[in-house]
Amino acid sequence: MFVRLSAVLVAIALSTGPAGAEGAKLTDPQIAHIAYTAGVLDVAAAKQALLKSNSKEVKQFAEDMVRDHEAVNKQALDLVKKLNVTPQDNDTSKALSKQAADKYEQLAKLSGAAYDKGYIENEIAYHKQVNGALETQLIPSASNAELKGLLQTGLKIFQGHEQHAEHVAADLK
């Protein structure tokens, strides 16, 4: 999955850049869309967990994901409004959504401990993937200082989620 996102990001970089790779980067409206979409997808996964899981710890983790990602996305919406920027859909957002939809369906078929394990392991993988994209692509490409700042804070929050998910995974074993 990580390979797929990286490939998509490379494809965008190549297709949007002028002549050489040097000036190739995502635009702020695209970056805002990717970051917002990543949050929405994790909230959807968490809501599925709240319906399906019987584990108190997994449910608490899911509640934390809903609360944090909704709070960060509210900030993102406030910022794009303030900057008068319209988030722009793009191939990376589409790839993330497709990947999450596939995972959602896959997890829907599981139950009990198998579901908990599947959800938490995907949370670790998903946060790793998004954090990697933030670090190497989205943050370096962001032009607006406030957007960059929000992404940087978001990265720290999501790195926290990744560690939190790892703790939960260790407890499930």
Added chain:
Amino acid sequence: MLVARTLPIMTAMALLAMTAPSPAATITIVMQNLVITPAEVSAKVGDTIEWVNKDVVAHTATAQQGGEFDVMLPANKGGSLVVNTAGTFPYFCRFHPNMKATLTVVP
């Protein structure tokens, strides 16, 4: 006005000096952008630790071991704790375990 206001304070201070040689202090710790500042704090038994959470997400101040404390710090608010046990307490945020700090309490 000034006399009226300072006299009771001075009286209170004199009383405090007689009854409590080291009055309890309030120590403020700020959590902002997932950074805890200061990361190392020393307090005395009886002091109040006040965590101010300036982030849009909730945090906790949770002792790493022994369940000594677990303080909920709602977004854009915070919380406080009166420290009653001496010791060195590494603590973290349960929601974002990458946030770490140490609280030392001396008798």
